[in-house]
Amino acid sequence: MGAVWVYSEIYAGRPAPVALELISKAAELGEATAILLGRDAAGAASVAGEYGAARAIVDARADYDEHLAPAAVPTLAALVRERQPALLLFATTYDSRDVASRLATRLDRGVVTNATGIEADGDGFRILTPWGANTIAVCELTGPGTRIVLVRPKAFTAVNSGGACAVEQFAGPLDAATTAIRVVETVEETTQGPLLSDSKIVVAGGRGLGNADNFGLVEELADALGGAVGASRAVVDAGWRPYGEQIGQTGVTVKPDVYIACGISGAIQHLAGMKGAKTIIAINKDPEAPIFRSADLGIVGDALTVLPQLIAEVRRG
Amino acid sequence: MLDFYAVDSLLGPEQRAIRATVREFVDAEIVPNVRGWWDRHEFPGAIKERYGALGLFGANLPEEYGCAGVDDIAYGLINYELERGDSGLRSFASVQGALVMYPIYAYGSEEQRRRYLPELAAGRLIGCFGLTESEGGSDPGAMRTRARRDGDGWVLNGAKMWITNSPIADLAVVWAKDDEGIVRGFVVPTDTPGFGAPTIESKMSLRASCTGEIVLQDCRVGPEALLPRSGGLKSPLGCLTQARYGIAWGALGALEAVYTCARDYAATRTTFGKPIAGRQLVQDKLVRMLTDHSLGLLMAHQLGTLKGAGRMTFAQVSMAKRNNVRVALNGARAAREILGGNGITTEYPVIRHMLNLETVDTYEGTHDIHTLIVGREITGLGALE
């Protein structure tokens, strides 16, 4: 098997958690190379090595930080054209999607998105991706050249094997179409509590809560349990909650020990983001709600009645 | 839309789009809120701007007067979807469109049309229709309200009863007999001295709609108030034909609501270890409801086709209003029964629709009056006179 590359977003000086998942997977499939672009690339490279990267290609210029993610496209295009890795992995995040879509076009390559599994198959790969409500499609990318695949977060496990990687410096080109955008400011709309994607306990709310004010009960329960707050797309669309809390196909994927869904019907798009939870508890008025089909414990009832009682129980310990 | 006989396939793209838009609106803004309005006996005043923005008022009148200019079938579909939400909130639009805007359009001067119709279409003005009097609605020719000539204007005296929208209206289309005993229509601003509109309280039907009286005590109006092309009882009856046409569609919307609720309830409610939908007596009720809905919808669609071609008769409208409202009412009663005890609370929409339909069965010509209109048509012998 040839080289498997991972475009690794850098977060707080390290490859993002999902990048580490991909690097560990790449190491399983072949010789893993992490592509790290930006100020903190050199430091991030050593972490990539610990998680299985044999090589890191590093371009530590700040241009990548000062522009939006697509600034990486010309660099990646130059590298891929020159070295033709067998597989190039991206995470299914907004930034990586922006990079992958432009890169695939520039290289005239197909892409598979939302992958949840990859298997080597002769010269190519079998790529698993959920399609529709109850199907997984096994796909391949045809034609010559590098396969570009976007993988859902938490599809693979990051494994720290304590290795180290060879670091190669590379100075990629930049171009106007991807650097014309200026970032004027970045504003954090802080959320309290643990980071949703990593929390062991997630309490999520949906339309069934009736209105934005009632979401306070979800926050209270999450607080009492030391967990994070999540939301369905419907309530994010309705403006009750910020995007950062959206769980599902679009938004955050979570894999907590316990997931408590309050007034969430469980549309397939939502299930895609949380069905990896070890234990799923659902409270919903509608006995037909699809969420119950995935629940270990389902309470057919009004979340507005059950939540205050549950908060009291939890506080009692 | 509940559509067992694929009436949808008879619709054009604009008709479908219009139905979809009204359906979405009803699902988003009426269905989630109507229970509260109905329980509190509250007309949601803010809805007039929403109807206006969507173009629901007088939607079948021409675009040059600020209306949407939709065809008769689309107009019917609007009524259907609104009444799927609530008969009272459909009545609110029907009165404005068929009983206020239509007479101004049909019997008014060009100046009256230009002055009132765009404002009424946008919901910036709300109107009501004063024909029925307390002595009985089925015999409008016996009306006591009088319009006495006074200089170049008129002085109105009398009282009207069961007037939808009257307490909230900005203007009233009032029907009165002139000095020669000829019924004439007048557009009366409700702030005219001598005009009063007390509210009728404690209705157990159409509780999300506002109903009142009209009291006219030496109410003096200028010559511009007269609808110049009105004359004789056929003028207000012409308005009722428009309204009855809309009701023939609207009642089926209510039937869809109660049928859907009963079917879904029956599918999940279990007795003796089995959903009640699997019981023969329940299936019988559901099948009757759906058959009535299908027949009614086909009749309404054909009625609309005839109306569009200018071939709809008075008796055809009567038959459709008579039938479709009564089957909706019967369906609502059957649905109420299927829901058992839950059928008597407004937590489910069934009893609200059922109680609303008692009014719809009565107004715009009672069930019995329509029987006699059709009876006269087919026998040539009038039982009404």
Place this chain on the structure above:
Amino acid sequence: MRILVCVKQVPDPNTVVYQIDPGTKRLVRDGVTNVLDPGAEVALEAALQLAERDGESTVTVVAMGPEDAEDAIRRALAMGAHDGALITDDALAGSDALGTAKALAAAIGQIGFDIIFCATESTDGYSGMVPGMVAELLGIPHLSFIRSLEVRDGVLTGQRVIALGYQTVQCPLPLLVAIASGSHEARYPALKGIMAAKRKKVEEYTLADLDLDPDDAGEAGARERVLELLPVEERQAGVIVEDNGDGAARIAELLRQRGVL
């Protein structure tokens, strides 16, 4: 400004459970209710609001799809778009994201534009690839996940949603913006709009009109090939109980078993 909005017709996500046809290995689109993608409606809303503030802009919607995708365009016209373009050709069936983007970019290139709007992703395919691909093919920048925007003196200033908040970004026109779902509340098409839409123009484009080969788009051009379809592993059924006042206690009990309490 000449504003273009890419829209798509999709099976109604509110009523249709998305199924894959085992024969064609494509999403079942026959016999289901198709609607204008709710995400595209939000993008169109953002475009219409920009045009209304500006007062001198035209909004053109562009869609690729079968002939009945014109219904989705008509809905967009009823909401207030000025005219539409439908790319429709039997050879386009089975296009992958890049094939779709090539067709859209070719039509957009012919129509001309100052700014292009689209949804961040479609509701049926949700790959989120098409916006970046169209922009790349046209050689213009693109901004994804935009929740609000303003254009002044040929420069767009917008808020781009990120995990922990937002970024304020600026870019001179021409460019493509992908609008975050839920960032704008799409209007209902008013009845007058529906009636007016009937009279608005929808231009049709075939592959030949766009100078594209079947190898560029459609099934023939698609690089993503579905080998087989597997059923999703269902979770083992759990316990579903009606809340008779003990719902909270049952949850607490399970949390204790799991060592959370």
